[in-house]
Amino acid sequence: xxxxxxxxxxxxxxxxxxxxxxxxxxxxxxxxxxxxxxxxxxxxxxxxxxxxxxxxxxxxxxxxxxxxxxxxxxxxxxxxxxxxxxxxxxxxxxxxxxxxxxxxxxxxxxxxxxxxxxxxxxxxxxxxxxxxxxxxxxxxxxxxxxxxxxxxxxxxxxxxxxxxxxxxxxxxxxxxxxxxxxxxxxxxxxxxxxxxxxxxxxxxxxxxxxxxxxxxxxxxxxxxxxxxxxxxxxxxxxxxxxxxxxxxxxxxxxxxxxxxxxxxxxxxxxxxxxxxxxxxxxxxxxxxxxxxxxxxxxxxxxxxxxxxxxxxxxxxxxxxxxxxxxxxxxxxxxxxxxxxxxxxxxxxxxxxxxxxxxxxxxxxxxxxxxxxxxxxxxxxxxxxxxxxxxxxxxxxxxxxxxxxxxxxxxxxxxxxxxxxxxxxxxxxxxxxxx
Numbered sequence: 410x411x412x413x414x415x416x417x418x419x420x421x422x423x424x425x426x427x428x429x430x431x432x433x434x435x436x437x438x439x440x441x442x443x444x445x446x447x448x449x450x451x452x453x454x455x456x457x458x459x460x461x462x463x464x465x466x467x468x469x470x471x472x473x474x475x476x477x478x479x480x481x482x483x484x485x486x487x488x489x490x491x492x493x494x495x496x497x498x499x500x501x502x503x504x505x506x507x508x509x510x511x512x513x514x515x516x517x518x519x520x521x522x523x524x525x526x527x528x529x530x531x532x533x534x535x536x537x538x539x540x541x542x543x544x545x546x547x548x549x550x551x552x553x554x555x556x557x558x559x560x561x562x563x564x565x566x567x568x569x570x571x572x573x574x575x576x577x578x579x580x581x582x583x584x585x586x587x588x589x590x591x592x593x594x595x596x597x598x599x600x601x602x603x604x605x606x607x608x609x610x611x612x613x614x615x616x617x618x619x620x621x622x623x624x625x626x627x628x629x630x631x632x633x634x635x636x637x638x639x640x641x642x643x644x645x646x647x648x649x650x651x652x653x654x655x656x657x658x659x660x661x662x663x664x665x666x667x668x669x670x671x672x673x674x675x676x677x678x679x680x681x682x683x684x685x686x687x688x689x690x691x692x693x694x695x696x697x698x699x700x701x702x703x704x705x706x707x708x709x710x711x712x713x714x715x716x717x718x719x720x721x722x723x724x725x726x727x728x729x730x731x732x733x734x735x736x737x738x739x740x741x742x743x744x745x746x747x748x749x750x751x752x753x754x755x756x757x758x759x760x761x762x763x764x765x766x767x768x769x770x771x772x773x774x775x776x777x778x779x780x781x782x783x784x785x786x787x788x789x790x791x792x793x794x795x796x797x798x799x800x801x802x803x804x805x806x807x808x809x810x811x812x813x814x815x816x817x818x819x820x821x822x823x824x825x826x827x828x829x830x831x832x833x834x835x836x837x838x839x840x841x842x843x
Contacts, residue, residue, distance in 0.1 A: 410592050413438060413486040415512050417445075417475065419566070419670070419738075420529060420559055421492030422453045423460060425475075427570035428490075429467035431595050436482050437475040438515075448475045456737035456764050457566050484519035488588055490557075491528045497674040503681035504533055504674065513540060517547035525553045525588045531615045531675055532556075533682035537579065537608040555585040556608055558615035563669065564735030571596075576603045579611025616682075619675040620695060625660040626667050627701040633663035633841035634704070643841030644823055663841040665709060665743040665795055665821040666702040668732035673699070673741045705840070706746045709819055710754060712838055713791055716817055721755030724814065726789040729796020730762035730769045730778075737765040739772060744795030747821070748776055751793075761785040763798055786812040797822040806833035 410433045414425040417439040425437045439445045447454045451465035467473040476482070483489070493508040509530060516526065526544060528537060537556045544552040556579040561569045576593055580586045586605055590597065597603055606614075633643035643663045651658025667673070676695045683692045710720075717723045725748075732742040739745055745760075752758045752775065759777050760769055766778045779785035782800065786792070786809050794801050802824045810816060816835040818825070823839050830837040 411486045413483040413489045415491050416493035417448055418494055419455060423566045423570055424490060424492055426463050426467050429473040435473045439475060440477055445475055445477055458735055460567050463567060479515060479519045487524060488592055489516060489526045491530060493530055495530045495532055497677060502677040504678035506532060506536055509540060513544045517544060520548045522550050525555055525585045528556045529559045532612055533678055534609050534612045537612055553582055553585050555580045555589060556611040558611060563733060563738055573601055576601055577611050577614050579606050579608040581608055616675055616679045619672050620679055622660050623667060623672045623676050623698050627698040629661045629663045630666060630705050631701050636841050637843055640843035664823055666705040668741040668743045669738055670740040706743050709747050709793055709821055710750045712819055717790055723756050723790040724788055725751045725756040725758050726785055726792045727760045728794045728801050729798060730760050731765040731796055734796055734798045737768055739765050739768040747793055747795050759785055788814045790815045792818040793821055795821045797824045806830045806835055810834055
């Protein structure tokens with residue numbers, strides 16, 4: 410099939426490569442000249458394991474190309490995927506859907522009546538209907554619009570695109586369903602489940618999934634708050650309750666909380682949309698989920714003050730800046746929040762991360778960074794492991810004991826072997842342990 414992908418950020422770039430690897434002819438539309446130039450050279454512009462190599466391969470195959478706007482090439486597409494961002498609005502919990510409206514405004518002049526427009530962005534329920542009406546008005550005919558939410562995890566995005574655990578499509582016509590089944594036929598044939606539903610349900614699926622995952626993370630972090638003052642162990646607690654198949658053990662690891670460009674903004678957008686629909690009480694609990702998540706970051710500062718006293722003049726090394734390993738995404742990162750809170754408390758903060766320091770320097774130039782880990786450790790009064798990169802998990806405390814000023818580390822992700830660190834003379838505090 411001929412496919413266009415509109416918006417080539419994290420979602421769009423990955424989806425473009427995946428569609429090409431499935432054998433479709435894909436044209437990606439990206440208006441940002443700098444981003445477009447990098448994509449045309451085979452550089453996605455962000456860190457995602459394996460993506461740049463796959464991108465270069467698909468460009469070489471001739472199935473994948475990128476351009477700045479619509480022309481006859483994109484006009485000939487059977488399916489147009491909308492992959493633009495829906496960030497949190499300034500001064501509001503709601504999602505900003507303006508980029509979607511801009512995208513359909515640009516698409517309308519070249520849209521054909523038998524082409525299907527498919528939204529993949531995470532949106533408030535009801536957005537698809539509004540976009541359908543607007544697109545039909547702009548195009549001058551009844552536009553075919555469907556919704557197909559993405560379920561990518563940063564660090565495994567390409568494999569998630571090619572081998573998803575399910576495909577959800579929300580449709581309002583037989584034509585839209587037929588074309589989406591055709592574009593995903595290789596996946597469906599391999600056994601990937603497909604759920605065909607209406608537009609509102611398909612929109613709500615992604616919001617509901619992220620709300621549930623956020624709830625599960627914050628639940629175990631709430632239990633960690635109790636464990637820390639009662640002498641219990643939240644890690645062992647999670648293991649015990651995780652054996653119950655109704656609960657399961659995934660997303661039950663306590664620590665400094667969740668972050669990134671999805672979970673935080675999506676639960677806030679769901680709260681805002683529920684309020685607009687007059688059913689805000691249905692998701693009122695999400696406010697406390699958000700609060701629990703933010704409190705875990707403050708908890709680290711409390712532990713630093715308990716050990717060091719006043720933080721003024723103390724060197725605090727924060728290990729990690731990305732919100733999760735195998736990513737350079739620093740959006741709503743717990744690690745960065747901890748660094749900023751420590752800086753606000755007067756500490757001399759230094760941030761290390763294997764990949765994400767360029768993003769830190771751009772977004773928070775007030776934070777000092779160091780790319781060499783051993784240099785960063787010199788004379789540290791405290792270490793905070795905030796992102797569970799492999800090189801931090803495998804760090805040998807015996808090799809760094811003589812570099813730090815004070816042998817004190819907070820394991821904010823519960824990934825370190827306490828006995829090994831204690832044997833090297835370190836005081837180690839693991840979140841969730843009394």
